[in-house]
Amino acid sequence: MDYRKLAERLLPGNYPAPESYETLYPPRNLPPKTEVTRLAPSPTGFIHLGNLFSAIADERLAHRSGGVVYLRIEDTDLKRKVDGAVEAVISALKYFDVKFDEGAEIGGDETYAPWYQRQRAEIYRTFAKKLIEEGRAYPCFCTEEELSALREEQTKNKEITGYYGKYAKCRNLSEEEIYKNLDAGKPFVIRLRSLGDPENKFKFHDEIKGDVTVTENDQDVVILKSDGIPTYHFAHAIDDHFMRTTLVIRGEDWLASLPIHIELFRALGFALPRYGHHCSLMKQDGETRRKLSKRKDPELSLEFYRKEGYFPRAVKVYMLTLLNSNFEEWYLKHPDADLNEFPFKADKMSKSGALFDLDKLNDISKNELARLDERGMFAFLKTWADEFGTDAQKAYFAQEDKLLRALALCMGVGGKKRRKDFQTASQAVSLLRYFFERPETYEECRVPDQIRRAVLVDFDKTYDASDDAQTWFGKVKEIAARHGFAAEMKDYKADPAAYCGSVAEVAEILRIAVTGKANTPDLYTIMQILGEDETRARIGLGTK
RNA sequence: GGCCUUGUGGUCAAGCGGUUAAGACGGCGCCCUCUCACGGCGCAAUCCCGGGUUCGAUUCCCGGCAAGGUCACCA
Numbered sequence: 001m002d003y004r005k006l007a008e009r010l011l012p013g014n015y016p017a018p019e020s021y022e023t024l025y026p027p028r029n030l031p032p033k034t035e036v037t038r039l040a041p042s043p044t045g046f047i048h049l050g051n052l053f054s055a056i057a058d059e060r061l062a063h064r065s066g067g068v069v070y071l072r073i074e075d076t077d078l079k080r081k082v083d084g085a086v087e088a089v090i091s092a093l094k095y096f097d098v099k100f101d102e103g104a105e106i107g108g109d110e111t112y113a114p115w116y117q118r119q120r121a122e123i124y125r126t127f128a129k130k131l132i133e134e135g136r137a138y139p140c141f142c143t144e145e146e147l148s149a150l151r152e153e154q155t156k157n158k159e160i161t162g163y164y165g166k167y168a169k170c171r172n173l174s175e176e177e178i179y180k181n182l183d184a185g186k187p188f189v190i191r192l193r194s195l196g197d198p199e200n201k202f203k204f205h206d207e208i209k210g211d212v213t214v215t216e217n218d219q220d221v222v223i224l225k226s227d228g229i230p231t232y233h234f235a236h237a238i239d240d241h242f243m244r245t246t247l248v249i250r251g252e253d254w255l256a257s258l259p260i261h262i263e264l265f266r267a268l269g270f271a272l273p274r275y276g277h278h279c280s281l282m283k284q285d286g287e288t289r290r291k292l293s294k295r296k297d298p299e300l301s302l303e304f305y306r307k308e309g310y311f312p313r314a315v316k317v318y319m320l321t322l323l324n325s326n327f328e329e330w331y332l333k334h335p336d337a338d339l340n341e342f343p344f345k346a347d348k349m350s351k352s353g354a355l356f357d358l359d360k361l362n363d364i365s366k367n368e369l370a371r372l373d374e375r376g377m378f379a380f381l382k383t384w385a386d387e388f389g390t391d392a393q394k395a396y397f398a399q400e401d402k403l404l405r406a407l408a409l410c411m412g413v414g415g416k417k418r419r420k421d422f423q424t425a426s427q428a429v430s431l432l433r434y435f436f437e438r439p440e441t442y443e444e445c446r447v448p449d450q451i452r453r454a455v456l457v458d459f460d461k462t463y464d465a466s467d468d469a470q471t472w473f474g475k476v477k478e479i480a481a482r483h484g485f486a487a488e489m490k491d492y493k494a495d496p497a498a499y500c501g502s503v504a505e506v507a508e509i510l511r512i513a514v515t516g517k518a519n520t521p522d523l524y525t526i527m528q529i530l531g532e533d534e535t536r537a538r539i540g541l542g543t544k
Numbered sequence: 545g546g547c548c549u550u551g552u553g554g555u556c557a558a559g560c561g562g563u564u565a566a567g568a569c570g571g572c573g574c575c576c577u578c579u580c581a582c583g584g585c586g587c588a589a590u591c592c593c594g595g596g597u598u599c600g601a602u603u604c605c606c607g608g609c610a611a612g613g614u615c616a617c618c619a
Contacts, residue, residue, distance in 0.1 A: 042619045077618055144617080151616090160546060161615060189617050198547085215547065225617040232619050256548065256614035279550085280613085288611075321568085325557060328568060350557085352550045353612065360556065360569045370582090410581090417582045476578075489577080507578035519580035 001175045007132035009182060010139055010190070015126040025112055025242040034067035036246045039100070040239075042074040043085035047092045048300045049292065049319075049356070050251065050281055056319050057249050057278060059098050060344035067246070071103025072115045072239060076229050092302045096312045112243045117235050124230040127238055127268060128190050128223055136267050137223060139188040140170035141181045164194065168220045190224035196263055204258065207247065207276035207346040217259035233260050241270040247346070252277040252353075276346045279353040281322070292356060299358060309384040309425020313339075314365035321364070324348040366420040369428075374407040377422070381407075384425035393429050396436050405529050406435040409521050419521065435529060438538060439516025447505050455483055455509045456543045463539070465532035469524045480506040513542030 028036060037058040041051055062069035071093075073086055090105050102108025104115040114120060131137035140163070142150075147163070154161045171193060173181075181188070196216035204214045223234035230238070240248055255277045265272045282289045283297055292300040299305075305315055320339065321328045330342050372380065382397050396403055410431065412419035422428040445452055462475050477487040480503040486492035492502035511523050514535060520526060527535045 040619090044619070074619060080618065140617090147616085155545085158545060187617095191617095209549070212548070219615090222617050227617080229617090231617070236619095251613095252549070253613055254619090258548090277549090282612080284555090290612080322556070328556080329558080329566095332568080354557090355555060357555050357569070363569055412582070415582090419581050421581055473578075480578095502578085504578050511579065517580090521579095521581075523578070 001135075003133050003135045006139075006175075006178065007129045009179070010132055010188075011125050011129040015122065015129055018126055018130045021123060021126070021242055025244065028068065028244045030067060033065060034246075035062050035065040036067050036244055037062040037069045037249055038072050038103075038240070038243065038245055039069070039089075040072040040074050040236075040250075041085075041089055042077065042080065043082060043089075044077070044080040045082055045294060046085060047089045047302055048294060049302060050300070051089065052092065052096060052098070052302060052315070053281060053319050053323065054249060054251065054278065055093060055098050055100075056096075056316065057276075057323055057344075057346075057349065059100065060323075060340075060342075061247060061249065061276075061346060062101075063099075063340070064344050068101045068109075070108070070112070070115065070243065071100050071106055072117070072243065073104045074117055074232065074235065076117050076225075076232065076235055078118075078229075088302075095302075095306070096316050098316075117239065118229070120235075120239070121228065123242070124224065124234060124238055125228065128230070128234070131192070131223070131267060132190065136193050137190050138171060138173075138193055139178060139182075140168075140191045140220075140222070141173075141186045141188050142170060160198075163191065163220045164218045171220060187226040189222045189226050191220040192223050192264065192267065194218050194220050194263060196259065204262075205274075206255075207274055208249075208278055208349045209252075209255075209276075209351055210347075212255070214259050214262065217263045219260065221260050223264070233257065233264055237261060237264040237268055237270060240273055241265070241268070245273050247274050247276060249276045249278060249346070252279050276349070278323075278349055279351065281356045282353040283356055289353070289355060291353075299356065307388055307426070309381075309388065309428070310361070311365055311368050311380065311424075314361065314368040317368060318361045318364050320344075321360075322350065322354050325350060362423050365423050369422045370411065370418045370420045372411070374404050374411060374413050377407050377411060377428075378404060381425050381429055385429055388426065389429060392437065396429070396432060399436070402435065402529060403432070406432055409525050409529065412521070421521075434515040434517065434520070435526070438541070442512050442516045442542075443518045445509060445512050445518075447501065447509055451483060451500070452509050453543045455479060455506055456513055456539055458482065459510060460536060460539050460543075463532075463536065465527070465535070469522075472524045472527075476506055476510070477503055509542075510539070514538045 030036070039051070039055045039058050041047065058069050061067075071089070075081055086105055093100060100106050100108075102110075102112070102115075128137060132139075142163075146169075150163075150167060151161045154167070168191070170191070194217055196218045198215050198218050200216040201213050202216075203211045206212050221233055222231050224230055236248075239245075258275065258277075262272060281292045281300075283292045285296075294300055305312075316339070317331065320342070321331070324342070324344055325348055327342055327344075334341070369377070369380075378397075378400070385393050385397060408414065410419060410421055410428075421431060447455070458479050459476075462479065464471075467475070481487045483506070484500040485506050486499040486502040489502055489504065492499055507523060508518055511520055512518055514523065514526060514530070530538070
């Protein structure tokens with residue numbers, strides 16, 4: 001068969017010489033051992049945690065080695081394209097402080113552009129044409145119906161499904177048949193003529209998983225779809241070769257198609273990059289665990305973290321602890337070091353899927369937030385409230401001075417030990433409520449109503465806003481004693497039966513009256529921040 | 545179903561032939577000038593199972609089992 005003629009018929013026109021691309025996209029001028037990695041999302045939905053997870057690994061691996069990480073958009077399937085998806089990726093990378101060097105909408109070195117696969121149609125076709133000329137690719141006229149009928153039959157016969165060997169009908173079409181189909185205007189795809197034998201297995205070194213066994217590919221996979229756009233497999237081989245990727249980091253769901261990629265690189269005459277297949281984030285679902293899913297799990301969406309007001313650095317730290325098993329230990333030892341100093345390694349990445357643990361994230365988030373001072377916290381909360389807060393919450397920020405004092409108190413700034421009450425911005429802001437608004441509801445008080453009121457009235461009589469903390473507490477103790485409570489905890493513990501409670505209960509009465517809550521930081525300071533009038537007003541409300 | 549991957553406490557995990565089997569999260573208990581938070585101190589784990597190899601196996605080998613992934617003109 002005249003393959004040149006066939007190639008010209010299938011992909012007519014003048015294409016650049018394939019070799020010319022080697023000079024157009026020359027090997028990168030980087031020292032040995034530097035890695036070039038990439039994040040290659042498809043703009044089919046909004047960026048999720050899995051993308052971030054991958055992006056951080058890409059970024060770290062590249063930059064630890066002094067290399068380059070770039071963003072490529074795999075938009076070959078326009079049916080699934082979602083507007084704004086690329087912008088969402090860029091903005092998420094920025095929000096979580098993951099710095100990319102070049103790529104779509106990022107710019108940088110233009111040598112390897114364009115980064116949108118739709119804009120690279122010519123190069124894919126050039127190489128598809130080359131494969132056809134060499135007899136390594138052929139047109140397939142099978143319809144969707146034929147293909148699914150084939151699949152059904154194979155399934156019924158318990159055979160491996162797919163387009164291979166004797167099932168690859170169009171593989172051995174005669175020249176005459178091919179041209180007849182073409183003349184009839186039948187749509188066609190271009191398939192790889194696979195030379196592999198699934199009986200052959202070999203070891204392949206994966207940078208994350210270690211040695212894996214790979215079965216030779218024998219599937220005549222589609223490389224060019226009927227619209228002339230490449231499939232992922234083909235675009236991957238060409239792009240990662242010409243963008244000079246050295247290390248392909250991707251999800252483990254790609255491991256199954258590694259044989260296809262290996263054959264494609266060989267057929268194209270390209271050197272294989274190294275690969276690292278990382279596990280995916282899992283979620284416990286009843287008895288079993290499964291991949292985090294876009295539909296079912298809100299916590300997969302990065303938007304969730306923004307709305308909840310998770311501190312971006314906390315999310316990044318958590319991703320890092322999942323990504324590299326020794327990160328957590330390192331971070332404990334070097335709490336003040338730059339995250340980028342951590343010696344990130346591909347082979348320290350987990351081999352099995354980790355369950356996403358919100359408790360763990362929450363803990364990290366508390367710790368990260370506790371490292372801020374009140375001004376840093378103010379800024380963080382304000383940014384969140386401006387976008388997601390209620391009007392009432394936004395108003396808190398107008399009272400900057402008061403809010404700063406409240407924050408310092410709630411964070412334990414200046415004390416010996418930092419408090420860790422704040423987990424997320426949304427939770428922090430609602431925790432701050434009682435500084436700015438009177439309680440709407442009151443938590444239950446353990447003390448009977450009558451005594452409770454009497455204590456409140458008594459407090460109002462003796463309260464003096466100019467008292468210092470010690471004097472203030474001295475008065476609380478006196479009130480306790482007057483109403484049958486133990487003024488000293490020690491006394492109470494020594495003989496609980498002798499009292500109707502301790503000074504703790506008295507403090508609780510006051511605390512609930514003032515804040516509506518049974519648990520808050522130091523009550524004296526809260527009253528100071530509230531001011532005398534407001535404090536008295538709330539105490540008065542409590543007696544009603 | 546075929547193929548691939550994985551299997552240490554509820555979770556993330558260290559460990560790579562001999563250990564009291566680290567650590568972190570969560571849980572529980574106790575302690576800590578008013579609660580909470582912080583902090584401190586404790587408690588809870590038959591290393592998936594069965595065979596080997598070995599003086600000795602969580603660690604090596606084989607076989608099960610379980611879980612996950614994948615089998616598109618989607619990526």
